Amino acid sequence: METLRVQNIRKTFKLSKKQCKIEQTETKLKVAVDDVTFTAYPGEIFGLLGPNGAGKTTVMRCIATLIKADKGDIFVGAHSVLTQSHTVRKKLAFLTHELKLEDHFTPNFLFKYFSRLHGVEDAIALERKTELFNRFGIDKFQEVKVADLSTGMKQKISIAISLVHDPDVIIFDEPTNGLDILTAKTVTDYLLNLKDRGKTIILSTHILQVVEKMCDRVAIIIDGKIQVCDTLDDLLTANKNEDLESLFFKLMLQTSGESYA
Ligand SMILES: Nc1ncnc2c1ncn2[C@@H]1O[C@H](COP(=O)(O)OP(=O)(O)O)[C@@H](O)[C@H]1O
Numbered sequence: 001m002e003t004l005r006v007q008n009i010r011k012t013f014k015l016s017k018k019q020c021k022i023e024q025t026e027t028k029l030k031v032a033v034d035d036v037t038f039t040a041y042p043g044e045i046f047g048l049l050g051p052n053g054a055g056k057t058t059v060m061r062c063i064a065t066l067i068k069a070d071k072g073d074i075f076v077g078a079h080s081v082l083t084q085s086h087t088v089r090k091k092l093a094f095l096t097h098e099l100k101l102e103d104h105f106t107p108n109f110l111f112k113y114f115s116r117l118h119g120v121e122d123a124i125a126l127e128r129k130t131e132l133f134n135r136f137g138i139d140k141f142q143e144v145k146v147a148d149l150s151t152g153m154k155q156k157i158s159i160a161i162s163l164v165h166d167p168d169v170i171i172f173d174e175p176t177n178g179l180d181i182l183t184a185k186t187v188t189d190y191l192l193n194l195k196d197r198g199k200t201i202i203l204s205t206h207i208l209q210v211v212e213k214m215c216d217r218v219a220i221i222i223d224g225k226i227q228v229c230d231t232l233d234d235l236l237t238a239n240k241n242e243d244l245e246s247l248f249f250k251l252m253l254q255t256s257g258e259s260y261a
């Protein structure tokens with residue numbers, strides 16, 4: 001199993017005129033992520049907690065090799081995202097509730113298609129499909145076109161498909177966002193199962209309870225910068241805070257100087 005190391009990454013976006021207007025700024029450059037460093041280990045769930053716009057998705061997309069950081073590097077084991085992106089992609093899955101599935105294909109077809117795309121042998125793919133479809137209750141719908149399935153079922157299928165290559169590192173952007181309560185439970189239970197199997201899991205969220213329930217360690221990110229990073233217990237002790245909520249708002253206040261009370 002592989003350790004994930006994010007090392008001093010910085011990502012700047014060029015804003016369009018329209019974006020400048022929306023952000024009410026004249027400056028055309030937006031620093032979305034600044035000097036972000038953390039390590040996530042096999043067998044743990046690492047949480048990236050922050051408000052909307054903090055830079056969570058940008059960090060996730062850099063890890064997933066979808067965008068390139070301007071500075072710094074990211075390592076999956078010994079492999080660099082910048083220079084060995086092909087190897088990294090084989091070891092990693094990027095899960096997001098925003099993934100789109102083609103409407104006129106069936107779960108069976110899609111699973112087989114993506115297995116072959118990842119170079120997974122048919123016999124192994126079948127084994128994984130049986131496990132994942134059973135786990136997510138997809139069995140009954142294997143031959144139903146995506147267009148005719150519920151949103152929750154589509155979400156579960158897209159997660160199952162993202163895991164065809166049995167990746168060591170799983171990153172999940174806002175895992176329970178937009179999921180109905182039952183689907184959310186299935187997904188969180190499965191993440192805990194993957195953790196028990198020694199996978200390295202990084203999830204991003206703006207929901208305090210997700211961190212409290214699932215994460216072994218957490219980094220709080222505000223305005224593109226990691227403010228603190230540790231186990232929840234050690235963070236609360238070090239900051240003399242009673243709970244995650246009060247620590248979170250204290251950090252928000254310190255960072256932005258505005259009142260969120
Ligand atoms: N493609 C982009 N172009 C311009 N600005 C972007 C782009 N992607 C993200 N941003 C900006 O970077 C900041 C961080 O965004 P994001 O990583 O999506 O935050 P989060 O996922 O924590 O809500 C925000 O201010 C967002 O508007």
Ligand SMILES: [Mg+2]
Pocket residue numbers: 056057058173
């Ligand atoms: Mg986001």
